[in-house]
Ligand SMILES: Cc1ncc(C[n+]2csc(CCOP(=O)(O)OP(=O)(O)O)c2C)c(N)n1
């Protein structure tokens with residue numbers, strides 16, 4: 001059965017690592033639904049958050065291959081119910097269309113969205129949420145004519161009380177002492 | 179962390195740092211080919227030319243295959259130096275081959291100056307990008323002070339854990355520039371765990387299963403050779419009387435004559451191990467990765483058996499075959515722990531079943547292959563005579579095709595690390611350079627390179643290197659005037675439509691003469707014995723061409739898509 005998985009990889013920062021990671025997916029003809037890269041809470045350690053839609057079997061194999069990469073410290077995957085995740089979306093809409101409508105306030109309110117910038121010609125709206133939520137707002141704004149729409153990759157935090165990376169780094173420190 | 183530190187720092191060029199770093203890694207042999215972007219390193223090498231045996235090949239593919247041959251027989255890391263652009267791209271086949279066959283290599287390629295990177299400069303190629311999926315690790319070095327660390331990491335990564343090829347791409351400015359040189363060997367990388375931690379519970383679980391087995395069967399892979407665990411393997415097998423069979427790359431991990439050695443697995447392996455795979459109750463895979471040439475159709479592979487997988491690379495566990503128990507670690511460490519926990523046992527009846535199958539195979543296949551009644555010479559009889567005359571003490575190097583499978587089937591081994599063949603990639607052209615590298619690595623041993631007429635012509639220019647180095651390789655060209663293995667498939671699965679597989683060959687004797695290599699051609703059975711003697715007695719390299727029957731086939735065979743137990747002994751059509 002195919003489902004969404006959030007893959008999290010922690011790595012040393014090394015040029016080309018993103019390329020190495022994506023090769024693992026392309027080789028198996030696996031689409032990356034979303035990808036976010038940035039520095040993690042630990043200095044010098046980078047975090048990749050990758051969303052894929054696939055089977056448990058394949059995600060397990062892919063995670064092992066990622067962890068095998070020289071610069072990757074730790075890689076694991078989580079199912080949808082094991083993570084809290086969020087995406088951010090920005091929408092640019094004609095100001096005139098909005099002001100002519102009487103639905104605008106309720107739209108912003110119901111979607112818990114906010115206005116980032118308002119000019120006489122366009123308005124930029126921001127919404128954070130799951131993909132289906134940001135998509136819903138997109139469809140509802142569509143009647144005003146969305147000039148631009150952009151959505152970030154997923155960021156995620158695990159629900160479990162086990163901190164994978166910290167535990168790993170502690171283990172490694174022990175190894176180093178030996 | 180500091181194992182071997184140089185005393186005072188020296189101010190030297192990046193190029194000299196490359197050479198000194200290689201010396202720190204105890205490199206004695208370099209396979210290489212110079213060019214513009216690596217000239218500073220070659221210039222530095224000139225001052226140290228008495229410290230290394232530099233083998234000047236004729237093509238960079240030859241360099242890397244030779245380094246593979248060297249690495250496989252010595253257990254050391256093979257070292258290659260090439261120039262940028264075409265020099266580096268010519269390495270790709272060898273890198274892919276070494277990657278899939280877990281061969282430790284360090285390849286150093288020159289690169290254009292850092293300032294020119296990305297400008298499509300002369301002989302600039304994105305070598306790091308190209309080789310990412312076919313190296314265990316690679317790195318671009320743009321500054322001289324990065325050189326010692328990159329090389330230290332490269333040798334550590336190439337040789338530790340599951341070995342593999344590493345590439346270091348060094349920009350020309352880094353070669354010319356200076357640094358304060360100091361060398362520290364690497365033995366730890368925070369993000370790299372070469373050997374997974376041992377899990378005693380896995381050992382216990384595996385031992386439990388083995389202790390209850392009535393029909394255990396062990397599969398031996400290259401992990402035994404890579405881990406130097408030959409003794410540990412024997413102790414394990416003998417204690418519980420477990421019959422075993424090797425993969426193509428596991429050849430020579432156990433003496434051929436060992437009573438528990440049941441031969442080779444896989445498509446052209448032996449009958450008994452393939453049949454018994456689907457009858458055993460416990461399958462113990464030791465340092466092997468269930469290649470599809472071994473398993474054939476996975477859905478029909480050993481479904482009845484409990485599966486125990488001893489493996490150093492966690493990514494191999496459950497990749498192709500689900501393990502009931504995975505014992506992670508170097509088999510050198512895990513096997514003795516397991517041996518301690520298993521009970522002594524006898525499985526005479528079960529082993530007897532293997533012997534019955536072997537008898538069938540002997541009557542139907544081996545007898546005819548090795549002692550043919552018909553006129554034409556067979557590959558089997560040549561291999562058989564070669565192995566008899568070298569008393570199972572020679573190193574077998576092969577190219578790819580029918581002759582490779584025949585070599586693997588009929589060559590006998592008394593010593594470990596005696597096989598060099600392109601298993602995972604099946605690289606035609608591997609044989610001649612790999613044999614050269616093997617002989618350079620083990621000059622004390624007889625090295626026999628079996629090649630086909632097709633593969634011979636892919637890298638035959640390395641005969642020039644053979645002559646220049648004087649490496650006394652014995653090259654046996656089994657000439658069937660066909661791309662034989664492909665022709666066999668055309669015969670069996672494509673209605674005998676021989677689409678572009680027949681070769682009109684050059685005069686191999688004239689070629690040998692041109693390369694100044696002693697050579698003999700055999701067309702009759704009556705000449706074979708004396709010619710092999712002549713080759714083995716000759717003090718130097720030798721090419722023996724044997725014209726074999728044109729349309730011989732390799733049997734038995736597991737047809738693609740069939741179960742291993744559906745192996746066929748002969749062509750029924
Ligand atoms: C580089 C490369 N190209 C193509 C193949 C496909 N192939 C596998 S075996 C074979 C035939 C080899 O012919 P030859 O070297 O004469 O050996 P034979 O099978 O006749 O013993 C071919 C073409 C290959 N393995 N490698």
Ligand SMILES: [Mg+2]
Nearest residue numbers: 630631660662
């Ligand atoms: Mg041929």
